[in-house]
Amino acid sequence: MLSKKTKYAFHALTYLGKHRDQKTVLIQDISEEYGISHKFLENILLELKKAGILGSKKGKGGGYYLIKAPKDVALSKVIRLLDGPIALLPCVSLNYYEPCIECKSEAACGLNKVMIQVRDEMLKVLENKTLADILDKE
Amino acid sequence: MLSKKTKYAFHALTYLGKHRDQKTVLIQDISEEYGISHKFLENILLELKKAGILGSKKGKGGGYYLIKAPKDVALSKVIRLLDGPIALLPCVSLNYYEPCIECKSEAACGLNKVMIQVRDEMLKVLENKTLADILDKE
DNA sequence: TAATTACCCTATCTTTTTTATAGGTTTTAT
DNA sequence: ATAAAACCTATAAAAAAGATAGGGTAATTA
Structure with a gap:
């Protein structure tokens, strides 16, 4: 949330x-x-x-x-600014990366790989939806 | 996160x-x-x-x-169980719905509408990715 | 049947994060 | 000058997350 x-x-x-x-x-x-x-x-x-x-x-x-056109204010930008990472795990965050201490090898971690996919799917939505989309619906 | x-x-x-x-x-x-x-x-x-x-x-x-086959354990199920809502706002949560107190009319709220779309896109991924996907990558 | 083993439950404590408040400083228009 | 408004920093209060403690209960093996 x-x-x-x-x-x-x-x-x-x-x-x-x-x-x-x-x-x-x-x-x-x-x-x-x-x-x-x-x-x-x-x-x-x-x-x-x-x-x-x-x-x-x-x-x-x-x-x-x-200062910006609503179409240039992506949801992702606002979320990252106020909330921090969009990724579900620190080890797959593009902007706030941190390794998981419990993880011996990121390369061998299936959870890591799947969460990268999830992150990319989430970003597809959050980078393309903008303030303009919100305003359109008001 | x-x-x-x-x-x-x-x-x-x-x-x-x-x-x-x-x-x-x-x-x-x-x-x-x-x-x-x-x-x-x-x-x-x-x-x-x-x-x-x-x-x-x-x-x-x-x-x-x-007790279940890995392919039947969706990420969404685990997340909802331990973390709660997947939706980004309480007013668009399917399983943990709550109205936003500051919101006069949900029907007229552009943010609400956009977040419903975001939620649905997120669910598309999280309901289809399963434990089996994680295991495949290990 | 008794000891072992591990699940099950409840309560509490600590730490971190989030939310909110307070009080003063700087800038601008009139 | 004065009032109005954004700006800045620090701190407090509340909530949530993370972790710990200690025992109770049930089942298995020998």
């Missing part, structure tokens, strides 16, 4: 996507819309900004805005 | 699959092979037994054994 952080990130991105006509959107508008703590959401939006997905403007009249 | 519990379950099933020639396998044999705490593993094997995947025999000469 996705963490709340990631779920909230998707909500925020959806909200921002739906309000692309206005220059900026306040954290508060989003936090009220979804009943998310203002401060908690703040951290999430910051991360999305650092990742180059959102832009922001400080001071009065400021706020956040989408 | 899968929990260690689930990963250990797969290791145990793999071990049992590889030793189907012998009548039973001791918990200790598996726990030593993978460096898993005996007691921790005990709980896992118990759950697998209750789910009808493993059988066991008490007393001297006892132990655990696979």
Whole structure:
């Protein structure tokens, strides 16, 4: 399951996507819309900004805005950013690889091999589905 | 990511699959092979037994054994048993459904719709890959 | 039938991760 | 200047995961 952080990130991105006509959107508008703590959401939006997905403007009249086209924001990118690995095991993660300590030889591990296949199938979906797909359905 | 519990379950099933020639396998044999705490593993094997995947025999000469054919043990079954939902959001889980409190209308939620698609794609893989696939690669 | 062996159960503790909060700093428009 | 808003860092609270302990129960062998 996705963490709340990631779920909230998707909500925020959806909200921002739906309000692309206005220059900026306040954290508060989003936090009220979804009943998310203002401060908690703040951290999430910051991360999305650092990742180059959102832009922001400080001071009065400021706020956040989408910097990328919705079709260029893959689900995989958001999930990796907030939740970490998409792979089901550390030993098959592309971005957060770690060996399994209990594993004597990765090359001889059937579980490893199968999980690589699972990972690739999951990525096929998560890299191709984007924020645009979410917005289309709203 | 899968929990260690689930990963250990797969290791145990793999071990049992590889030793189907012998009548039973001791918990200790598996726990030593993978460096898993005996007691921790005990709980896992118990759950697998209750789910009808493993059988066991008490007393001297006892132990655990696979009760199902490896091809009939889908990854999805093991994951759901030890880890819970496969879906990325509670509101799209088939087996562990819960509404998202922040969501006013599921029918109008684009995120919900997209995550249903993601879930179905994930299930396509996880229901079709089985213990047999793992054993083939060992 | 008695000792052995291993399954079965419950409870608790520790660690890690997630979720949330707090309080101050910097920037911008008016 | 002042108010409004994002930015930053640290910490606390809660929940989940991981691990351990100790015994109870049942079955098998000798």
